[in-house]
Amino acid sequence: MSGARDEILGRVRAALEGADRSVISTERSLRSLLDHREGRDHADLVSLFAERVEDYRAVVVRCSETEVERAISDALSGALAVVPEGLGWYVEGAVPDTGQSAAELDAIEAVVTASTLGIAETGTIVLTHGAGEGRRALSLVPDLHVCVVRAEDVVADVPDAIARLDPLRPQTWISGPSATSDIELDRVEGVHGPRRLHVVVVG
Numbered sequence: 001m002s003g004a005r006d007e008i009l010g011r012v013r014a015a016l017e018g019a020d021r022s023v024i025s026t027e028r029s030l031r032s033l034l035d036h037r038e039g040r041d042h043a044d045l046v047s048l049f050a051e052r053v054e055d056y057r058a059v060v061v062r063c064s065e066t067e068v069e070r071a072i073s074d075a076l077s078g079a080l081a082v083v084p085e086g087l088g089w090y091v092e093g094a095v096p097d098t099g100q101s102a103a104e105l106d107a108i109e110a111v112v113t114a115s116t117l118g119i120a121e122t123g124t125i126v127l128t129h130g131a132g133e134g135r136r137a138l139s140l141v142p143d144l145h146v147c148v149v150r151a152e153d154v155v156a157d158v159p160d161a162i163a164r165l166d167p168l169r170p171q172t173w174i175s176g177p178s179a180t181s182d183i184e185l186d187r188v189e190g191v192h193g194p195r196r197l198h199v200v201v202v203g
Contacts, residue, residue, distance in 0.1 A: 045120040046151045050201055052123025056176020058197040068148060068202055072112055075146045075198040079109035082142060084134025087114060089148070097134055102141055110144035111194075117164060118149045118201075121157040125149060125174040125199065128165065136172055145194040147174070151203030 050060045063071045069089050076091070082105065083094045091112050100108075114132035115125050125147055127133045139145055155161050165171065177197045 042151075042154075045156055046154050046201065046203075049118050049120040049123060049149075049154045050199075052120065053118075053125075053176070053197075053199050054123075056123055056197070058176050058199055060199045060201060062201045065202055068200060071200045072146055072148070075200065076110055076112070076144070079144060081110040081112050081144075081146070082108045082138060083112050084132060084138055086131030087112065088132055097138060102137060105137060105141040108142050110146060111138045111142040112146045113139055113148070115147050115149045115153070117153040117155055117161055119156075119158060119161050120154055123175060124158075124161075126161060126165065127172040127174065128169040129172070130169070136170065139172055139174070140194070143194055144196045144198065145174075145177075146198045146200065148200045148202060151201060154201075 050062060053060050059075070061071050061075070069091075072089060072091055081091055081094045082097055082100070083091050084097050089112075094112065095108060105111075111134075113127065113134055116128040116130070116133065117126050118124070119126070127136075127139060127147075129135055133139075139147075155164065174197070177195055
């Protein structure tokens, strides 16, 4: 057993002899991360967030505060939506959340919610289910989730997000529409949540 181990370790050492052990790329990454954490180029952070969200096959629309309701309406395209208490934007024809069962929510085409924050590095949206965000079932059952994210609530990375979140509150982290793959990597969307995600970035 010892001979086999020594042989494996010897191969590893031999392979590492010609490896580039410089830390330049690591230093660049850390410098870039520190720039974001110091609040530099927040507009770039928001652009990175939008880009990463789109990478998940979600639709992203950027607008001003006065354009939010129109952006929500365009995203719904006439679909019936359920809205949580305290949303803050008018959604024409919407059904208020009255504690509908999962089966009742499944019969509703869409949901519109606000969000707590967005994470630029991962394109992740975090809901903590306060006013305007509703209970977790709302963001998991309807087929379309229209989510409003304020540009000012976009942070650089996961550590920044955790620093701003209340650990005692429930949290839902959303990275694109619900999707899963089988052993042959065939992607199927909508198995564990909304099949479509439409993100409205305000500001």
